[in-house]
Amino acid sequence: MHPVECSIMLSVTYRLNPTLFASSSLRACPAPSVPHVTRVRARSLRMASVEQEVIAVTQKLLNSIAGGDWQTYQTLCAKDLTCFEPEASGNLVEGLDFHKYYFDNIDYKASSESQKANKPILLNTIASPKVRVIGDCAVITYVRLTQKGGSAPVTARAEETRVWEKRGGNWVLVHFHKSIPA
Incomplete structure (x- = not known):
């Protein structure tokens, strides 16, 4: 058992029945402190x-991509x-220019309202997310499911x-790695 789990169990046991810790054989080991459990x-x-x-x-970022919202995208990403x-064919891409190209040239940038009304619906879902926090950084891994509507929906x-x-109280994307969609 992990030491923290053990400490929590002892603290809970002590709170429920402190007389268990009153025996002379246990006096060498002081009763666990409840504040520790609260801190944990x-x-x-x-x-x-x-x-x-x-x-x-991350979902906000994916929504900005699906909706062609460059302003939100660049706000969430480090320069x-x-x-x-x-899309980079195995090359490391640096900066935002590479990504801006797609925002400027994909169908969701249709100029007329009638074209926008006929655009395929795009929905991104984050499946099985796992987040690891390391100081002021966080790494998220997940499966991205992208559904495209239209006459023949595809996932x-x-x-x-x-x-x-x-950075400055806000999460900023500094790196990502994406597999080839299947």
């Missing part, structure tokens, strides 16, 4: 909150963003890893 639980809750933040900001993605799947850094 508070840290766990903070970590869960940070994980939810990272998932939410020195790096990535490996299928594509890709594995993605994104590295976020907390």
